[in-house]
Amino acid sequence: MSPKRKLVRKIQKISQKLCNNSSPIMKEQSLWLLRCFLITRRQSDWINAGFVLPTVVMVSLVVVLLTTAILFRSFERSKNASNVRVNEAVLNAASPALERAKAKIDQLFKDPRLPRSTPSDFSLTQVIGENISEFTFGDETPLKVVKDFNSTSGIQDEETLNTAWKYPVDTDNNGKLDSYTLYGIYFRTPTSNRPRNPLEARTQPMDEGATGGKCQSDVATSADLVGSQGWYKVGSKLKRSLFIYTATVPITDTTGLGNNYEKFSGNKGFVALEYQQDRERIPLNNNAVLYENDLEIAPGFGININGRIFTNGNLLTRQSGTAASNTIRYYLVSSPKS
Structure with a gap:
């Protein structure tokens, strides 16, 4: 037993004897002195009372929040990495369509059925439209794109585009076709009396000499359009712009398709590419x-x-x-x- 406890026991015994042999007033005073002594002795312990539990709770709360933040960040990084892989896959699937379209453009301008003069929009549309099978590869399906912008009864010829195709691709390299790559060639040019529509070339041809930051007078505008042939007078040359749009979309329904098709699994991604090619002609004069x-x-x-x-x-x-x-x-x- 410690010396303090021995001292307390002795004080208690002495106080008991005094209480037994003294008057009630003395008993009350002795009890009051004893109570004050005990309170004074335990005061140092009461000062630190209630400090451990809040500290433990605070530390636990910080640990839980930090662990949750790390897990959330880890899930986000994993999701971003998955999205990047999906975007790369669909981008790699859409890029070959540009090469297909460029090969078809070269074939079109070398076609002997075109007039020997500068071919117009009508001549290009007629040659590729009437011989669409010659411009379609073995795994492709021709498409027709329609956009009603005249708000008239029926669909006009200028509101349809026949130079569009689709073909299946395998984006995850498992031997099953799970997506479609769609692409189209847009080369028609509107006359200056109306705005462009989504089925025509988006803008005029570029000028190689206009890269200095200053506006030049020979940049192609609608006023430089040569007749209705779709060619612009740029400097000493005639130019026209052709646009290629391509995108890869996942297959969500395999009804009516073969056994080598499957529904796209995993994160779905969408990538659209735009390619502009300018063709030029040197005027005869x-x-x-x-x-x-x-x-x-x-x-x-x-x-x-x-x-x-x-x-x-x-x-x-x-x-x-x-x-x-x-x-x-x-x-x-x-x-x-x-």
Whole structure:
């Protein structure tokens, strides 16, 4: 037993004896003194009472909140990583459509059924529209895009677009086709008397010389539109813009499809791409000589030619005799001696 407790026991015994042998007044006073002594002795313990429980509760609360925040952040990072992978997959699936469309554009402008002059919107639409099977790959399905913008009865020809296709793709590389890639070629140009619609080229062709930050006078505008052919006068050339739009969408219903199709599983993503290609033509008035077949220049008394010579065949040039007057001279338009 500690010395303090022994002291308390002795005080209690002495106080008991005093209480038993004293008057009631003395008993009350002795009890009051004893109570004050005990309270004074335990006061130091009461000062620290109630400190441990709030501290433990506060520390526990901080730990729980911190753990919850870490778990929430971990789930968000995992979700973001999954979305990035899905976006990359659908982007890789949509990108090959651009190459398909560019190959079809090259085939269209090389088609012998186009007029030898600068082809118009009507000529391009007629060639690709009437021979759509020649511009469709084996796994593709032709589509028709319709947009009613005239608010008239029935759908007009200019409110339909036939240069659109779709083909199935496998985005997760499991051997099952789970998405469709859709793409279209937009090349029609409106006349200046109405705004553009969603089935036409979105903007005019770009000007390579307008990259200096200053507005130049030869940037293509609607006023530079050459007739109704869809070509713009940009500098010394004729240009037209062609747009390709492509997107990959997931398959949500396999009804009527083969066994090699499946519903898209996992996070669904959507990526749309826009590609602009400008085609250009050099006007015929930029050529001093324009010839379809083999061209032979062999004058008997000499000749001076100012400007460019164009021929779809061979160019043969010679002079007759040795006299200076029989010399053939070619000059650039910008030459001082031109």
